[in-house]
Amino acid sequence: MIFLDWILGLLGGWLALGLAGLFALRNTDFVARVLFPAGSAIGLALAAFALLALFDVPETAILAVGLPDLPFHLRLDGLSAFFLLVIGAASAGISIFAAGYFRHGEGTPPGLLCLEYHVFLASMAMVVLADDAYAFMVMWETMALSSYFLVTANHRVPAIRQAGFLYLLIAHVGAIAILLCFGVLQANTGDYTFANMRAQSLSPLWASVAFLLATVGFGAKAGIVPLHVWLPEAHPAAPSPVSALMSGVMLKTAIYGVLRVSFDLLSVQIWWWGVLLLGIGLITALFGVAFSAVQTDMKRLLAYSSIENIGLLFVGIGLGLLFKAYGMTALAALALTAALYHVISHAFFKSLLFLATGSVLHATGERSLGKLGGLIRRMPWVATLALVGVLASSGLPPFSGFVAEWLLLQSFLFTTGLPNSFLNMLIPVVAAAIALVAALAGYVMVKFYGVIFLGQPREPNLAHAHPASPLERTGLVWLGAGCVLLGVFPVQVIGAIDPVTQVLLGDGIATAVRTNGWMLLAPISVERASYSPLVFLLVVVGAVWLTATLVHRFYHGRVRRAPPWDCGFPAQTSRMQDTAEGFGQPIREIFAPVFRMRREVPSPFDAKPTYKVSIEDHFWHWLYLPLGRLTEGIARLVGRLQQGRIAIYLLYSFITLIVLLLVAKW
Template sequence: MLVLDWILIVVAGWLALGFAGIAALRNTAFVARVLFPAGAVLAAALAGLAAAALAGTPETAVLALGLPDLPFHLRLDGLSAFFLLVIGATSVGISVFAAGYFRHGEGTPPGLMCLEYHLFLASMAMVVLADDAYAFMVMWETMALSSFFLVTANHRVPAIREAGFLYLLIAHIGAIGILLCFGVLQANTGDYTFANMRAQSLSPLWASAAFLLATLGFGAKAGILPLHVWLPEAHPAAPSPVSALMSAVMLKTAIYGLLRVSFDLLGAQQWWWGVLLLAVGLATALYGVVFSAVQTDMKRLLAYSSIENIGLLFVGIGLGVLFNAYGMKALSALALTAALYHVLAHAFFKSLLFLATGSVLHSTGERSLGKLGGLMRRMPWVAWLSLVGVLASSGLPPFSGFVSEWLLLQSFLFTTGLPDSFLNMMVPVLAAGIALVAALAGYTMVKFFGVIFLGQPREPKLADAHPASPLERAGLVWLGAGCVLLGLFPVAAIGLIDPVTQLLVGGGIAETVRANGWLLLSPSSPERASYSPLVFLLVVSVAVLLAVVLVRKFYHGRLRRAPAWDCGYPAQTARMQDSAEGFGQPIRQIFEPFFRMRRELPSPFDAKPHYRVTIEDHFWHWLYLPVARLTAGIARGVGRLQQGRIAIYLLYSFVTLMVLLLVVKS
């Protein structure tokens, strides 16, 4: 049996679990204790199968589903296997967490939730397996619809319904882009299989059109500027496991689509595509991180942080396209490796953080950072595991985020040697933007962790916060372990990425990296650049241990607990801590042009002073509201035709007929 068949069995298993959920619609215990853990086991099986298929030869299958003469073509190659691995490995943790998370009292019954959830997982797996435009679009839409229903799980809240419709709208704008892109790619042959698209060689003009449509279509799903507005609305609205799945995995299917179209289906690339992706990616990353730093809702903060990470992925892919267009295979492979490493790293740390916010939300009922604080003592497991996610997300060594950041910066530094002297000059300078984004991400993450878990509880009710359930902890531990292992063993992880870059650009860095030993990560030679997370961790730990032991030995280990000193200030309350607004204040000041900001300041005579600051996205006012007004205007104009009287409609028919007759006559 082929690996592909086994993978299809896993997907069918997910669907079966979903329908079993329908059978036990309101049986929460059965759904949570049996179906979701079984889904996690299937996810683990999928990850294992995908890892086995990574380096294998491509396998194809034809499923007799769909329309009579349009069966589903499926294909499993290195690229799809890598993304299946991401889907499987991440959803193991998320499903285990979900088993402990979904309880009574939320809008959609648990059994239906289970169906939507597993349908969502299955459709994502099928998206990366699809080998013709028809199957791809069907699966893509299934993915969008199932996630829409998951986002609106708590559909009795109007704000959540609005968020869901916004998501659906932008998802469909993207779908139109993808559909048109496939239309261009098949080059009037009428054959929509990917094999036919690969065989076509488009003229540069049409190839660029296809590429731009793909960027628009997949960019809408990924959340690049200016199509990012649905992310900060939909992610907070969805239940946490769903936000985790959407942010960690679904956004990655858009990255998959972009890679599939721009590297695999389109043959020759043009250099300006890379520059476009670079510019869009950098703008998105900077925009996302600046907005992330000023958020006061913990899930919105993470949603903006996802926008930032998608931007970084686009930068990596852009560099890959740029190098590939000039035939620099090795450098292109390095940049793509950085991007794909970040796909893996982001999938783990972002789902970890989203799930942690879910635990906090369940335990306290609060999503606003201004009403949290001091949860480290109440929820130690969630806090320490979040710390791992926060450090990985800030791109700090020796965690996973740093490896991809390091590889990305290395690929920027290797750029000298591009044939175009202007690009040669500009590209290293863009690395400055990446450095700024990475540093700001650290700022945001310190705010996120510090305000939620450290300090004193800002509300009295936080004293009743209960720790996360064992299944929730187990899910978090799996994802946290992923962050640590990806950080410590980059050479092994690059071995997983190598088949993908071999497939996309015909080169890889794994051979060079392995030649330098498993301990040392070095993309060309150790003299040029090297990084060893294990040695790094070892030396810091040894220094820490030595410091502890020697201080004890030569001095003492005495410790006394006392009230906080705070410069001797006597009356302190928890309200005097820096709030999330306060922590974001320097960013609001420095990056003021980024925000559409309204401030209401109290006058000195107010008995009950209120300070209110509202921050909005410029793009709403620059792009979305004008388009919405225009649409509404056109609709009103068209509405005038609708008079509701049959005579008027007959007149319309008559006039149309006359005009047509005139046209035919002349």
Template sequence: MGVLSSPLAGSLVVAVGWLVVAVLGLVPTNNAFFARRIAFPLGALAGVALAAFGLQAVWLPTQALTLPLGLPDLPFHLRIDPLAGFFLMLLGSVSAGISVYSAGYFREEPSGRLALISLQYHVFLASMAFVLLADDAYLFMVAWETMALSSYFLVITDHRQPAIRSAGFLYLLIAHLGAIAILLCFGVLHGGRGDYTFDALRAAQLQPAWASVAFLLAFFGFGAKAGMLPLHAWLPEAHPAAPSPVSALMSGIMLKTAIYGMVRVIFDLIGNVRWEWGMLVLAVGAATTLFGVLYALMQHDLKRLLAYHSVENIGIILLGLGMSMVFIGFGHPAAGVLALIAALYHTLNHAVFKGLLFLGAGSILHSTGLRNLNDMGGLIRGMPRTAFYFLIGALAISALPPLNGFVSEWLTFQAALQATVIQHGVVRSLLPLFAATLALAGALTAMCFVKVYGIAFLGQPRESAHPSPLPHAGDAGAMERYGMAWLAAGCFVLGLFPTSFLLILNRVGVSLTGQGLSEQALAGSGWLWLVPTAAGQASYSPVIFLVVIAAATLLAFLLVRRFYHGRVRFAAPWDCGYPEQTSRMQDTADAFGQPIRHVFGPIYRMDRRLPGPEDTEPRYSLKVEDRHWYWLYLPVARAAEFVSSKIALLQQGRISIYLLYSFITLIALLVFVR
């Protein structure tokens, strides 16, 4: 039982197990049955095991291992420390739910296609595990690129549609831009000395200027993968294109590997964090948060909307990370660790609730074939269970207590309130501003999910869009429901017992910065109360919150039963003078966002067509586009095209000219070597 006692060996076994499951799926002739009944459930089981190993690793000292694989003289190094353990726990636990869901979701896929999906899916999981376990730049980059490629192929599962192919291309392009930056960052850290193990990179002493270059490269590279502004453009394209469990994996887990990379490189490998870096991260994080939520409000495609919320949540995580860097840079590691804990806690929370929401969106898509909110309505009657799980996810992402989203955002606020310890006046006054951005984003998120839930699940089916009443395929299947139930339970556990996760994350903070939370915080925190700084300053008890909410609901219910029982009468409501009322008169998703569109008008690029008074068939159309396309992406694309067209002049198509090129090169080289 040596494997069970060593989390590193155990995690390695799980990762290799995923690879084995991936390859085995190709062997059986009836491989659709194999994938659904054996491969995905086995993958889920492996995920649970990985979560356990990760949890174990948080409490054990760091372990390292050298594999006899890789190139000659360049073996793969593995290492597991509390940070890697925490992210392995995230990967294992969230992927378990998504794998169970996938076993049900892909039930209509034909054999060959499903075998390929299963192959790419499990290779994707294994590569993420290797990214987290890697202890040298070489294995890290190999795993990172495997992750990008396997997820690219998952995104273009329906590659016959041109829109999906171009979404996949955009994703691959930005992923590679990021990978180049990461590679250069490792090169800068290496500085021409020693080898590429993380130990060597950690030990390297960098000039301050070079450390800043390495930070910028890492921030850009991992930010491209995480979807921070202005490199977010692939997210709203790739997530709707991919099958829903894949969107859940990418948004829930893959974006988090980018956060892992950022923390690993900036806090661990570069070290000596500077507060200026933190301010940059904070500014980008605040912009990303606001941008993500404002654009999410404008979307009527459910999966695109969720993708923009992923952008927003990455912004929130970056706010936490940036604050942590500012505090550490100014020499206040206790506050810095609190902000880091908030960021990492939000990372885990976002993985759980965004995974759940994408799975819910997948079930809706599966049952109704719809992604456009404006065509939905009244889904709660056809699919009550999906509606229930989706509601939990929506409450969690809106940061309502006692669910998990609230805890991490509250911790972020608590960290921001520590700003008084900073001596630098400007920074001290800026930190609360960033926290205010977070508060604004939180409120807008809640509004956005009121819109999603209200438009999609409540109200009447919009029969104008669909002749048959929605949904025609009924509620989600059993496996899909188990997957969603697992993640919904995660929302509750993370929300109700934050102290245990605080202690786990405290271990991570200690291993990264050498310092943990204050003694008072640890002493004050118990199963009931969460105390981030000191009991006198702030404390939060989700259990009491739950009890109060439950009691109030119960009381209201009893009072209503007691006083109104039997006094309900049915009558036609006043129709405001409109005798004919159809479901087309309901609020639409676009109408819901109108006030925000009005207030934040300059942020959007809108193309709106209003019907004139004489139109016999009035049509209203609205297109909201991302401004980044016009000031950033398209100019860059045009410049690349221009340079390519100039270089293409070399290609004359005449053999004499080509020979002349070789001849001139030869002569020049001969002159040069003389």
């Protein structure tokens, strides 16, 4: 009982900080120097308690809030504890960064931002704690609303208001689907507690309906194709710590929802669910990575990269479902471990990258990749830590992203045992596609890092870029350290994921992994595949150190600073470097059918040539715009009721009343 009480106390602390912000509405110093660091400390404490609770027995509580006779049921089990750990650990870094980030006089007053921010954090934590549909939906909506207000923090800009509206709209469509899903799950008993839903045994048809509704509902929040359109709009609109929180943490609550419904609340799993999630995940991942390769706005690029990572997560969950449906729980545990590993890894590296873009944005006032460059000299801290994030994001050892993707690919290699020959043929193709996604993600990250931090500054004003403040650096260091530690100690991390798979599947891979000692990671057996991160790290660090020493020893003092080789063309400017557009060009050509591209190529005789390319999403034109037109048409029909005369409106109610009375009489 004790952990849940402590955690609730901490969430209360977050709310108190938010309310304190309300009383210091325009006192930027107080909000930034006191409230946000305090929120960060609470995040750390939350992560610590969640880690302890992870290995403890499930705890339940009933909160006497809400409607009469309808209290909030809460439950802290392995799955919720793991996601609480993610929320607490990632938000600790983001909050301390935000303390240095929010400045005076940008849209919403800082005190109000502080309230929205902490309500957002607390509601995310409550979502994963909720043990009945009522509490879950209330917290889910609180989360959507508070994040909406955070996205529209700079609400004087019309484009930001539009982005916020799109986000809110899709969030509500998703919420309706989730509500219906819970309606199906309670199987007409009228009892909306999760305990009751677990006890129901639905027919395969209704179970599938519930599963599909959950996929749509949580998919809208996670950003699966075609419900992804809000991500690339909302993330650039939001302040960077908010983008980091939404992408790194909030998307994970949707993953939590999918896991909770499909593995925990539904008592039986059907194999084609897994295939469906695999398919959706694969399309989402490919779509996300292809789009992120052609973006020129750094936050949009990261938003599409988040879509790609969500796709990978869905692939992992789908594979887990597939194995679970065929009763192969050990392999299901491997796939789910990979997915959960990716959850925590993505929480760290994507938050880190979004925060790094925030620092760059503040230092330069520029979000477009085409106007950045060479910032590694002006902002060494941000550049170094962003490099950690970028390497983790591209799935390179010894960082966290590698372990997650490696585990995912490992779990694919064992699918040959499936008792369905069609799937046995299909799944290697998926594995190949995942490898393609991982490679393209690396390409995207090279572009992201190379264009922003390497090379020469593309604009003269970049020379005035100032380095990040100490508080911002602290946040970045915390998240960067997370990326490294998660990559170097995979056996320990898998040990922490084990209770979750035990809750969901009754099986785990931690005992098998631990037999090889804490140095060597071998998910199935040492003979098949193993990875020793520490050895790898030592070799890499050793090689780098050796090279650096040798270079210094033998070349020291002979370094000559001169213009680099200029290809025989001395009139070069820094604008002639490879641009983001140029770097993304091959992908744009290879994946041309995926994009809706408009290009304006200048004629050879143009004295002032301009080149313009805009990349749009097919789904806008195939799905969203027709839907929008349909809605407007219906609204216009309904609008005829509106005459503008009060007498007419009163007459409507009068006639309704009379008709209802007549109906009641019969």
